Amino acid sequence: MFITSEHMAQRNHMSSFELMVMLVLIRLGDEAYGVPISREIERTSGREVPMGSVYATLERLETKGMVAAELGEPTVERGGRAKRYFKVTARGLREVRDTQRTLMQLWKNLPALERGKA
């Protein structure tokens, strides 16, 4: 019991939105900054996503060491503001793989979620 809770405390469990952002970052590669990230999330989820929430999530992931940020050049169409590019770190990739493995395990043998029943 003690070992389990200690193990859980050491791991950074991602929320579903954090996982979504991580997957979008991986998908976008070098072009991952605020605008395409929010558009991609909107396109795939079909919901409007507040930019503030996207940035808050990215900041949290950065603090956890799963994402690294880098400033681009300021551009006129952005009112002289620089783009902030985000990319997934090695640690972030490891966490995504772990989460995927866990979810795949949890997904197996669930009769209630079999096609046509849910």
Add this chain to the structure above:
Amino acid sequence: MNHTSVPRIATWLLKRFGCSPKNDSLVGDLIEHRQSGRSRFWYWKQVLVAIAAGLVGEIREHKLLTVRAIAIGWSVPILYHFVFHPFIVEMLWRLEPWIVVQHPSFYHSYYHDLERFVWGESGSLLQFLALQCLLGFLNGWLVARLNRGNPRMPVMAYAASVSICAMMNWTYYLLVTGQMPPLFPPILFVFVVADQLSVVVILAGGGLLRDSKRKDAFRATTT
């Protein structure tokens, strides 16, 4: 490129009150979205959500600091209420009613005199507003002064607590207290405006409305 106008006040609000150090990039992203055809309403909504999300994130990260800031901000009116009430308040009411109006018990004890107080005595309303502003400014200054390292979040948390309490107060009077006579709408308006004004002066007292070194500090961190 489509030159759609960007809501300047919204941008100013985000730059001033956004708690994230990455606000400049966020503003750039919002401008880019706006240029690609998003509405002004969408822009405003994004700005307000970004400010709220930033503040909530900071509060989550610094819970103790938040509690301390709110406690400091409220300590002056609460001490005043519990230490001086009811003796001094009664005395002050006879001498200077505009001091007592700051007091929560004022609304209970002197409710029937509100109309006379606001409109009947020359200067009362102005004195009330001036005192409200002065107290708000001083409390904002105090909270900022005691959180010199990063005053933005503590001052905003305190201002938010004042705003929430004011809203709860008026909701209570409007919905729950059925026995009281209804407030004369212009008076209600004056008190609601005064409450919200005190939020603005708290922010001013905390130095959040100044175009200060923060901008330079922010630029320094991003370059």
